[in-house]
């Protein structure tokens with residue numbers, strides 16, 4: 001059987017699913033092919049944050065207002081396709097753990113114009129009132145707009161949403177696309193897909209793809225673990241970002257501690273060193289919680305980042321109608337939906353790409 005489509009998107013993570021959705025909004029047909037399962041790459045993390053104040057200085061992220069609006073409304077839209085809540089508007093606490101860090105965060109906060117209600121500077125006492133027992137030196141930030149997402153569950157629901165729109169998603173086959181005379185041909189076990197355009201939204205595997213291995217990407221392995229507090233329910237409902245992050249889950253006793261930053265790694269499996277590192281980070285922020293918690297699950301994924309920490313979008317310089325959407329780094333939730341819409345708009349209406357994310361910056 002042969003299927004013809006406008007776009008064939010490889011990869012069923014945040015990038016691939018958001019792009020299929022954005023193209024559909026322009027009445028453009030697509031098919032998604034995922035080599036494993038939906039959300040089996042970096043986008044499977046069980047606890048991720050929508051955090052517009054990142055890095056040590058808690059700097060407002062690139063296009064934060066647009067990105068936030070795009071993900072917040074998308075989460076609401078996709079929630080209808082899941083039986084369980086997969087996100088919470090529960091706010092985010094960013095305590096400074098060192099004097100120097102507090103100084104830089106405060107300086108950055110004072111230089112930044114934050115939208116109303118997004119971000120507040122809190123003294124050490126105020127931080128400890130919000131979260132008794134938390135380590136804090138000289139203050140920090142409270143972001144009432146922080147969102148905590150079970151990204152894997154979001155992806156599952158996103159898949160259902162797209163299928164409901166009539167978009168075909170094929171999982172479990174690693175496709176080998178061939179460039180035909182006027183289209184891309186992708187042979188799967190039982191069908192052949194012929195697509196006018198081919199998009200790689202394949203996360204970190206671009207580093208070994210013959211089409212994309214010339215791009216300067218950095219791969220960072222990250223591990224997260226789900227912990228359970230033994231004695232009593234957790235006394236807080238917000239999430240925390242200080243050394244790594246603590247993402248609240250739905251359950252009153254469990255939370256996700258993330259994440260490691262491993263630049264040299266040989267496999268993508270979770271391991272004991274990962275757990276030890278995560279515990280060390282938790283202990284620096286909430287020593288008592290670390291003592292009272294046991295690990296119940298662990299997960300690892302690979303973030304794909306670029307030298308300017310911005311995603312990569314655009315057409316291959318040599319092949320016709322071959323596209324890339326990758327490099328979402330540690331801000332996949334913030335960047336994914338907004339940039340999928342930006343790229344669809346570029347493809348369909350010919351609007352310019354932001355130069356900071358355009359693949360041409362590496363050409």
Ligand SMILES: Cc1cc2nc3c(=O)[nH]c(=O)nc-3n(C[C@H](O)[C@H](O)[C@H](O)COP(=O)(O)OP(=O)(O)OC[C@H]3O[C@@H](n4cnc5c(N)ncnc54)[C@H](O)[C@@H]3O)c2cc1C
Pocket residue numbers: 010011012013014015016033034035036037038039040041042043044045047048049050151173174175201202203204205221222223224258259260300301302303304325326327328329330331332333334
């Ligand atoms: C530990 C960790 C914690 C994180 N925390 C956060 C957070 O708090 N907030 C946040 O916003 N972001 C966070 N991120 C980053 C976020 O998860 C990523 O930016 C995002 O998931 C990347 O999405 P993607 O679609 O580009 O890649 P992926 O999710 O990796 O998806 C790529 C998909 O393509 C498939 N694939 C690969 N090759 C092929 C092929 N040849 N053909 C078909 N399919 C293929 C893979 O199986 C995979 O499913 C975190 C990442 C990690 C690892």
